[in-house]
Amino acid sequence: MTEPLLSVRDLRVSFAMDEGLVRAVDGTSFDVMPGQVLGVVGESGCGKSVTMRAVLQLVERPGRITSGTIRFRRRDNAGTVDLATLAPRGAEMRDIRGAEIALIPQEPMAAFSPVHTVGDQIIEAILLHGHRWQERGRKLSRAEARAITIGLFRDVGISMPEQRVDAYSWQLSGGLRQRAMIAMALSCKPRLLIADEPTTAIDVTTQAQVLALLRDLQARYDTAIIFITHDLGVIAQMASYVVVMYLGRVMEEGPVDEIFHAPKHPYTKALLRSIPSLYGETRVALPVISGALPHPFNRPPGCPFHPRCPDAFARCPTAVPSLQPVAAGQLASCFLHHDVAEPA
Amino acid sequence: MSDVLLEVRGLQKFFPIARGFFQRVVGHVRAVDGVDFTLKEGETLGLVGESGCGKTTASRCILRAIDPTGGQIRYRTRKGKVVDLATLPATELLPLRAEIQMIFQDPFGSLNPRMNLLDNVGEPLLVNGLKNRRERADRVAELLRLVGLRPEYMHRFPHAFSGGQRQRIGIARALATNPRLVVADEPVSALDVSIQAQVLNLLLELQARLKLTFLFVAHDLSVVRHISDRIAVMYVGQLVELAPTAELFRQPQHPYTAALMRAVPVADPRVRTADGILGGEVPSPAAPPPGCYFHPRCRHATERCRVEAPALREVAPGHFSRCHFAGTMKF
Numbered sequence: 222m223t224e225p226l227l228s229v230r231d232l233r234v235s236f237a238m239d240e241g242l243v244r245a246v247d248g249t250s251f252d253v254m255p256g257q258v259l260g261v262v263g264e265s266g267c268g269k270s271v272t273m274r275a276v277l278q279l280v281e282r283p284g285r286i287t288s289g290t291i292r293f294r295r296r297d298n299a300g301t302v303d304l305a306t307l308a309p310r311g312a313e314m315r316d317i318r319g320a321e322i323a324l325i326p327q328e329p330m331a332a333f334s335p336v337h338t339v340g341d342q343i344i345e346a347i348l349l350h351g352h353r354w355q356e357r358g359r360k361l362s363r364a365e366a367r368a369i370t371i372g373l374f375r376d377v378g379i380s381m382p383e384q385r386v387d388a389y390s391w392q393l394s395g396g397l398r399q400r401a402m403i404a405m406a407l408s409c410k411p412r413l414l415i416a417d418e419p420t421t422a423i424d425v426t427t428q429a430q431v432l433a434l435l436r437d438l439q440a441r442y443d444t445a446i447i448f449i450t451h452d453l454g455v456i457a458q459m460a461s462y463v464v465v466m467y468l469g470r471v472m473e474e475g476p477v478d479e480i481f482h483a484p485k486h487p488y489t490k491a492l493l494r495s496i497p498s499l500y501g502e503t504r505v506a507l508p509v510i511s512g513a514l515p516h517p518f519n520r521p522p523g524c525p526f527h528p529r530c531p532d533a534f535a536r537c538p539t540a541v542p543s544l545q546p547v548a549a550g551q552l553a554s555c556f557l558h559h560d561v562a563e564p565a
Numbered sequence: 566m567s568d569v570l571l572e573v574r575g576l577q578k579f580f581p582i583a584r585g586f587f588q589r590v591v592g593h594v595r596a597v598d599g600v601d602f603t604l605k606e607g608e609t610l611g612l613v614g615e616s617g618c619g620k621t622t623a624s625r626c627i628l629r630a631i632d633p634t635g636g637q638i639r640y641r642t643r644k645g646k647v648v649d650l651a652t653l654p655a656t657e658l659l660p661l662r663a664e665i666q667m668i669f670q671d672p673f674g675s676l677n678p679r680m681n682l683l684d685n686v687g688e689p690l691l692v693n694g695l696k697n698r699r700e701r702a703d704r705v706a707e708l709l710r711l712v713g714l715r716p717e718y719m720h721r722f723p724h725a726f727s728g729g730q731r732q733r734i735g736i737a738r739a740l741a742t743n744p745r746l747v748v749a750d751e752p753v754s755a756l757d758v759s760i761q762a763q764v765l766n767l768l769l770e771l772q773a774r775l776k777l778t779f780l781f782v783a784h785d786l787s788v789v790r791h792i793s794d795r796i797a798v799m800y801v802g803q804l805v806e807l808a809p810t811a812e813l814f815r816q817p818q819h820p821y822t823a824a825l826m827r828a829v830p831v832a833d834p835r836v837r838t839a840d841g842i843l844g845g846e847v848p849s850p851a852a853p854p855p856g857c858y859f860h861p862r863c864r865h866a867t868e869r870c871r872v873e874a875p876a877l878r879e880v881a882p883g884h885f886s887r888c889h890f891a892g893t894m895k896f
Contacts, residue, residue: 264758394846426842427846454831457836458830481833496758496787499814504794509766
């Protein structure tokens with residue numbers, strides 16, 4: 222069996238606010254295999270973005286990784302390292318961030334600096350991690366970095382790359398800007414790409430183009446991708462393995478087909494029922510998940526989903542169910558399927 | 566026909582582009598340039614399109630939040646008189662404001678954070694002459710109950726509510742004056758999946774109960790499909806197709822509509838999204854291409870499309886399309 226590229230175990234991230242402690246990520250575990258597209262789905266506040274920021278050691282104060290391990294297998298058989306123990310600004314983390322694990326952020330407008338050309342920003346990243354492109358000992362020249370950038374632009378389908386490289390981000394359309402962002406993320410040939418809602422801010426026909434591009438690049442470079450989104454349609458079309466999160470915990474995970482066709486957790490089932498499809502009956506009441514997402518200062522005891530769960534029973538408010546195998550390759554944290562609780 | 570509430574004909578809205586020291590007008594952004602539809606009483610018309618297609622501008626023209634450049638917006642008032650909202654003077658427009666209301670997209674930006682719910686929801690009542698505070702409180706309590714909120718919340722401020730609850734507050738405010746026509750501009754796109762379904766259900770329920778007519782503006786095709794009786798598709802300021810919902814999905818008569826449907830990712834891993842992804846980008850409404858605006862991205866485009874602009878025509882009963890080949894080709 223192949224070893225995972227990234228293995229997160231019992232990760233906890235909390236934010237100490239004046240009003241109290243927000244446990245944004247509360248015991249999350251998952252693995253990413255080399256070359257796999259892992260979909261992470263959940264509603265706002267479920268901790269999906271904070272988890273990924275923790276992987277990159279980019280959690281902003283007052284947030285802090287309080288426990289758990291993030292084991293990442295480094296390039297060239299250099300062994301595994303626990304990212305959670307690295308200093309956020311230390312040399313090793315800086316060597317990994319951007320070069321081995323890259324991020325495609327949600328809002329490409331905010332991610333690029335408006336006062337530098339997009340080309341300059343990508344060239345800077347390439348020069349910073351220059352040894353990825355050159356044999357040992359020789360420094361990469363700026364002209365070479367520029368040529369690499371133009372090549373990347375061509376790869377991600379930007380027309381007239383020689384001109385676009387000198388454009389500012391605000392001169393590009395939403396789709397082009399997101400393509401430039403993808404080019405930047407790929408600039409150091411990362412082994413793991415974290416795409417945080419990469420198509421949420423763009424239109425549906427452009428989204429289709431960007432998704433096709435990501436799928437194509439994934440196949441070509443064999444990069445593992447963690448794809449974060451709230452859109453179940455995007456997950457179904459992109460991911461091979463899915464993690465469903467709610468209030469900082471993994472509710473269910475499994476191969477994409479099982480998640481969509483044989484979901485085990487009541488939250489996954491409810492989520493799938495509540496979306497209007499392009500095929501179902503129209504103008505009828507949709508099945509809803511009752512209630513609202515709890516306020517982060519006001520986490521329910523026991524299973525976080527129990528106040529909204531149609532199948533909750535006496536045990537649910539008293540203990541936190543742990544993530545256990547419930548079917549072939551499928552795990553769920555629900556007492557309906559097993560009776561293993563997290564240690565109190 | 567007597568049951569037509571709103572009839573929009575040749576609606577146009579141009580924004581001038583000013584350049585240089587003297588702010589000389591050098592061109593126009595044709596944000597809306599050719600929108601025609603009718604809206605029957607009690608029905609929901611979905612207006613879809615990508616950002617920049619003019620759907621919001623068109624809906625703002627109907628509300629007369631902005632003045633249209635050209636065209637007619639014929640509206641039948643509660644008293645049965647047909648008026649043209651596009652040219653109606655302000656004094657005659659004012660009494661009609663209560664009849665046409667709006668639900669906004671952003672539930673965080675559309676409520677005044679310094680007003681409690683009583684004042685936020687009661688504001689349209691105050692403006693329309695309900696000066697007595699006790700009567701206003703009674704009406705607000707009734708409205709809050711109507712949208713599924715507890716009347717006791719009336720003295721709380723918007724920050725105490727979640728996105729879904731705020732959207733309910735926005736709906737209560739829109740319904741305060743007993744409107745007949747409600748323009749909802751992306752009312753669920755800022756909400757989480759589980760909350761979105763609750764708000765869609767509420768809108769359907771309120772429509773049935775209060776005999777409301779909805780103009781539902783959105784970019785999400787599956788949401789629009791779920792709520793609309795008929796759907797109008799816009800592209801670069803023009804209405805390109807209009808048909809009853811089932812008919813539109815069964816047989817789209819415009820290549821853009823078909824491409825839009827194919828672009829929606831299906832929430833089922835066993836159904837792979839069909840090929841035929843639309844290449845290129847939406848042209849600028851300041852400099853649209855000649856002929857059919859869609860021809861540079863259309864895989865069926867011919868020489869005729871590059872030269873001759875198609876008109877919106879009825880290709881089947883109630884099914885309109887702005888394509889030369891509608892009715893003769895399967896898209």
